[in-house]
Amino acid sequence: MGIAERKEREKEELREQILTAAKTLFLKKGVEKTSIRNIADLIEYSPGSIYHYFKDKDEIFYALHQGGFQQLMSKMVVINDLPHPLERLKAMGSIYVHFALENPDMYDLMFIKEAPLDHVARTKALDWNEGEATFKFLRSTLRECMAQGYFQGHDEEALSFLIWSTVHGMVSLSIRRRCEVVLADRQDTIVKDGLDAFFNILDRL
Amino acid sequence: MGIAERKEREKEELREQILTAAKTLFLKKGVEKTSIRNIADLIEYSPGSIYHYFKDKDEIFYALHQGGFQQLMSKMVVINDLPHPLERLKAMGSIYVHFALENPDMYDLMFIKEAPLDHVARTKALDWNEGEATFKFLRSTLRECMAQGYFQGHDEEALSFLIWSTVHGMVSLSIRRRCEVVLADRQDTIVKDGLDAFFNILDRL
């Protein structure tokens, strides 16, 4: 039955086409200003066709945001070369921040926008695998730090959340332009300076 | 010329009516799902009328978000009773977090959504008075801490940004539902636990 497989392959191909078109447009204009009709125009199909491949607009951006997590995770692998867990933890922070500042729209989709999580909530899928894997990676690294005597007396889960919040807070204030006016003079360096200050504190903890 | 004044007053009244209608709807349905027509319906005017009082939709929500800052600032005054600057700093953090969790939609508008800052950018008003005042308040409190010997060797501005980022990170991850699945079992307490862990670190710094 090679035909069914070819059809399956063709269907997957168009699905991929829709996704890359959506990504191109969203990186250029943002999620809100990327319409189904825009995507349809770019791949030269009618708007209605899109709905044979995706349930709705949110599903498209949920699929896109999954790719973002793969991208982020692939950048994380380099930390395996670092033997010291605290160095690994700090390297993770650097990679996270750099990823966010280099791919602000993707980061926005992954951690700030409500669209992908709305989709998770609506499909009653109680898990958000992409985000969970990333958080578990942080937790296990922190656990290794604690096993070596760092951060004694702290709750591992709460501290993981606190660390995540700190880096997320810095980049999301930057991405959503809350620094531009409040810290206008050192706009470009404030996130890096904040991260350095954070690392300093982690070292002294 | 009492007539001109009365007209001015009437105009201001309708402006206020639009604002309260917008606030009611936005707290019930969110910014995106609150339309100009919804607001017009509620105050029993035509949609076009709104545009005699506000340039566009963003200007309405910019005005609303200003009210949010007044609300937040009014809650901050109680810290004046605390003589110790570090206690004041921690109290500020608590108030900030509580405000965010009790008024998630307003916090969203003030610190997460792009709408109000888009308005700032478009009107070429290089300052965002509301946000700046709040940040300056944090900075001055931190400066007092440092004057009393706390946080030695740190850059005051960078540390202010780091502290702001930490509390903002926690509440924004919570508001945008990134905790729900990743930390499902302690959803309700994780922000409080994170804040406690943060205070612990500040004490030991």
Added chain:
DNA sequence: TTTTGTTATTAAACACTGTTCAATTAAATT
């Protein structure tokens, strides 16, 4: 009191949006 000028208000229109659906076309199976 009537005319003039200003301001407020409106309905209608424009160009969009996400989404649904009946009709059409295309392709594979019988």
Added chain:
DNA sequence: AATTTAATTGAACAGTGTTTAATAACAAAA
């Protein structure tokens, strides 16, 4: 060649923010 299945379409629906020409309301001047 006829039938079934799947893909694609254009049109429609109900909504969006915003603009604009016409109208109504009202104060000031003649």
